[in-house]
Amino acid sequence: MAPDLLIGFIVGLFVSAGCSAREASQIARALVGANLYGHDSHGVQMAPLYVANLRAGLAMPGQSPRIVADHGAIVGLDGQRGFGPSIGETAMSIAIERASAHGCCMLGLSNTHHLGRIGQWAEQCAEARLASVHFVNVLSTPLVTPWGGSDARLGTNPFCVGVPHEPHPLILDYATSKVALGKVRVAQDRGERMASGVLIDAAGEPTDDPAVMFQDPIGALLPFGEHKGFALAVMCELLGGALSGGSVQHQHPRPNPMINNMLSLVFAPDKLTSREALAQQVERLSAWLKASPASQGSSILLPGESERIMARERERNGIPLARRTREALGACARDLGIDDDLGPVNGP
Template sequence: MRDMDPNDIRIAARELTAFCAATLVKAGARSVDAQRVAEHLVTANLTGHDSHGIGLLPAYLKHAEAGLVDVEATPEIVHDHAAIVKLDGRDCWGRIAGEAAMAAAFPKAEALGVCAVTLSNAHHLGRIGAYGEIAVNEGFAALFFVNVTDHDPMVAPYGGTDSRFGTNPVCIALPPSGTKPSFLLDMATSRIAMGKARVAANKGLRVPFGSILDENGLPTDDPSGFKGFEQAGALAPFGNHKGYGLAFAAELLAGVLSGGGTIQPGNARRGGIRNHMTAILLSPDAFGDPAAMEREMEAMWDYALASPPADWDSPVVAPGDPERALKKRRSAEGVPLDPETLKQLNDAAKAVGVQQRLG
């Protein structure tokens, strides 16, 4: 698994976490919140989702300074009926709001077998797979649909030439079964995440052709329009009409059911990142014979992964396996960061009065 550009610098996760937490505290975050947000970002790096990692810190600091995240807010339950619970994040840090949504859903899912939980008005939730991990660690299966508002759209509809959607992630997670680890599918509905375009632009790299549309709506492999948190052009949906349809579904399920709203221009676009989410949590034990389900899960897992690989150096793996492998490696070797991202991080920390420097 190739994991490093020759120009990258590896930094230990604990150092990145301490740096990130100290910088967020200087920006006004409560120390306990800063630590949880920092751990959330760095864990995204550890699992290979650099687009949702510490490279977002400069944007988070700008949002705090502009009041686009409320560093003192606490999520609130605004509706609680039967198997449904709705929370309003009050623009608090996304990680804090996401944890609160999971905590509110667990008792209902345990008692009723299922819970539908929505979250509105949270700052950037980050890597949605992290909440899938929280769910499976408590023994639940979960489905997540997320949309984003408060800034301009980033993804073009299939057949379109300009952006009309966010990257609208979808996540499906199932707990471990027998000898098998948890199943974790976590994906953007764009061909690549916005953050991946930003990371590629920072490194001067190309992206897969057609994953980006240029300012004229034409497919390209040049991500330079996304450097430094700028946007010139649009991302394309994955799988053409299929990814577009799933992005549209996430927009409606997350934005409408939560009450937070969709990305249509009748809702405010202040330049922040505001996420809304609808999640469905399931208690597997409520569905019948746990032993039979475990046998079937293991049999299907073995069957799928036994397919002869197209490349014998890259065997077939299950969703969640690449993240687990990369987390183990990066925990030991450090997180690779490119020079441009390091500069952005150090400049952002200096601007709020943090003396520590990375690299």
Template structure:
């Protein structure tokens, strides 16, 4: 397994998207998020997705040069249309818009419609949290159904992820970020690339029988909601917030018909920020201050494993499975690019190439 410096992977990713007609700033935005996902340890939402995105560009499901347009703009709300641009670039614009409104007015709600795949939501909610804003974000999709509802025999939902991030001053945000399906589609792609099974209770095959082989999913199988009826209920709420409330269904020209709902609250909306941060420290210390159970070294906050991985990978580089690296190398070669020429050695790649705030 080869380790690439974050800066090198960012450069390679940017150049690949530029080669297919993406403006430099948009290509860099997409690379920011993909590399940030790797740094957080979520390789399923990193460069593994490049081949898929290039295919979607060829099919017209992503418009690489598209820029978001703010259709409705009030003091505390906005409706952003992505015109089927890269979901990462569109979501970054929407995140910054929601953050700025929340800092001015205390709260903000932003709807995003007609955009491509956003990937890991924590990349956006943490961006807001690093600017002193609590953010909730969810995605619902009117596209191909992948997840069966609780009690159902056929899929009717997407993976419908949800994410929350709360700021902690100079410390890493507390972040909850997961799909409401038992496993994210990207993690199935990663398991398939590694030739590994997935946890029991994650997927069924095309006949509805439980399986742990990711190939069964890609051969017509389906995802299951996590936690039975509880995960299913969250998936429904995500679909309703990101669909009917966000207005995604009004933009029928969108191939994927994806909607995003963001709700942002300034950390000083209800009390001075110093009091908020003092209370955050007290509560998180109470939660994690108990003795660890057998088999555990310590009690971690949500998002803390990702923060630790981020620090480690800044120094050690981002590991890429051989199959992913070979695919990335071939994609680059087909576009007239040489990955080795774009690489930079470790440790000069230390320091994040992303615009984490």
């Protein structure tokens, strides 16, 4: 499916649901951007859920972040349950402005409806030639077990780092669970099993059955990297959830408000080194790593590179939409009383 067609369709959904044209466009570009980068779990399949949350009063259209603390280089914002794509963009603009003035900014952003692909915020900073680190927690149905535990207690708490570089920044951006929930849903829809070591069932036993994540009581995803990933997820709770001025996970089950809290550290690399020296170091490291003889036909990629490769391919050949996503978007359009003009299913 052509990205522009998809953007137009998603804009139509959110304008009909009560967003301004600008906000609808920010949401559509963020979701389609995630699809372009290959993160379908955070792409347009989210749109029906966002619309449902808007209608239930869990996501608020037309919000701006409210400043709750202002110490120059340290700023606290309340996202007022506004949509992540618009609140996040404004919040990052504030962080960029402060980091440009002071050399660095620590920004706490609490209480924002789903911030989506966190790499988008590191990319916004990198475009302003700023490095950034983002710790995020998720207040929604818990999905991830503590390392050594046997039930779901954490969200998929993403962690993200961006380093500016020309022509492309380096962007590390991933959930602290072994896989995103969207990937379990794909396996479930296709009747496939998951790899071992990814899931436990509601009794805490290892399983490869994706259905355990869509039952009540729910199973759980394991953290990535064993105890190390779990420890990072805890820091996402404490820095992203608590130090941002938001809240940590502490109850089960919850309704599904999809709230993100985020702590962003944004800083100017040229306060510690020169732009030229940083560029040289990035080139040097990249050349050194890529010179390693590739094993088993694989190639060595730097953080952010796989997304760019996928975006080039999908810009050329279109975005595949899974049947389930296509049907949910059609149903959402019909509910809002607008035309479903997306065309047929073109994915698995």
